[in-house]
Amino acid sequence: MGPGAVPGRGEIGMIDGRHTMYNPAERKIDLVNEQTFRETLDQYGLDFRKASKVVFKVGSDLIDLPFISYLHENLERVMQDRVQPIIVTSGAIKTAKNDLGIRLNGTGDLRTAYAAVGQPVLMDYYSSVFGSKRVAQLLFTRRDLDPSIADQSYYQQAVVTLENCIRNSIVPVVNENDSVVTEEIEFGDNDRLSAYVANAVDADVLVVLSKHALYDKNPENADDPALIEIVPFVDDTVRGFAGQDANSTGTGGMRSKLEARQILDPRIPFLIVEKDPRWPSLLDRVYRGTCIGSAAPE
Numbered sequence: 001m002g003p004g005a006v007p008g009r010g011e012i013g014m015i016d017g018r019h020t021m022y023n024p025a026e027r028k029i030d031l032v033n034e035q036t037f038r039e040t041l042d043q044y045g046l047d048f049r050k051a052s053k054v055v056f057k058v059g060s061d062l063i064d065l066p067f068i069s070y071l072h073e074n075l076e077r078v079m080q081d082r083v084q085p086i087i088v089t090s091g092a093i094k095t096a097k098n099d100l101g102i103r104l105n106g107t108g109d110l111r112t113a114y115a116a117v118g119q120p121v122l123m124d125y126y127s128s129v130f131g132s133k134r135v136a137q138l139l140f141t142r143r144d145l146d147p148s149i150a151d152q153s154y155y156q157q158a159v160v161t162l163e164n165c166i167r168n169s170i171v172p173v174v175n176e177n178d179s180v181v182t183e184e185i186e187f188g189d190n191d192r193l194s195a196y197v198a199n200a201v202d203a204d205v206l207v208v209l210s211k212h213a214l215y216d217k218n219p220e221n222a223d224d225p226a227l228i229e230i231v232p233f234v235d236d237t238v239r240g241f242a243g244q245d246a247n248s249t250g251t252g253g254m255r256s257k258l259e260a261r262q263i264l265d266p267r268i269p270f271l272i273v274e275k276d277p278r279w280p281s282l283l284d285r286v287y288r289g290t291c292i293g294s295a296a297p298e
Helices: 034-043 065-080 092-097 113-131 150-168 190-201 236-242 252-262
Strands: 020-025 028-032 053-058 085-091 135-140 169-175 205-210 270-274 291-293
Touching: 020 034, 020 065, 028 034, 028 190, 053 190, 065 085, 065 113, 085 113, 085 150, 085 190, 092 113, 113 135, 113 169, 135 150, 135 190, 150 169, 150 190, 169 190, 190 205, 205 252, 236 252, 252 270
Parallel strands: 053 085, 053 205, 085 169, 135 169, 205 270
Antiparallel strands: 020 028, 270 291
């Protein structure tokens, strides 16, 4: 069956009772049975039952109080199972513009000012929802977390701070320090930031919560787009699937998520989970999403 054919779509990403997996050798989407699907996820190490540190990246399109409440309900459960979550959140600029209705005047790039206004309100959302579960705000630039440009003392201090929060069951809530960032030290978007954070804490899984997972065609405007549940590695065809989509309220898109996979330690499983009203739980193995491996092309 070709990538565009999607008859008999069932629950999750299944087609005619089978799962979708990208075949890099033939550059097409194959349908695989449940056993092959599960074995492949196990091969990538995607098993939340064995995880102790999970990084969750939350995109701007998802950020509002109801979603943060939903996230909290899920994280309460996983913390009972001794899983320590680390949140990488977008949404400071969106919060200032949409939630507060602020319109700023000035010179230069006003995004830094919007971020400065929205960030404390965004943290108020997390603090109010998480209640007795303590949260910590951490704002980074690439100078802090990207080993290729970071001052070693900055990097070590960032890691120590993250680890101390984790050790004391405090949920780190990480964002880029947009109010002071310059082009030379910006991550570009929080998909990349989440990969650097996952590397820094040696996470067991990176979960990117997004408006969409990876499809063979743009799910916003194409007929019968097929969700691709497993991608062994990123090649030019996969980049073509990602296209040039940009997040409507943020800076990222699917391409930036593929770039995050390239930044992420290849040992860390990478999962994109899309917004879906049927989500029973973020950590159940029932979700609409794409697992992207890091196997090098032969």
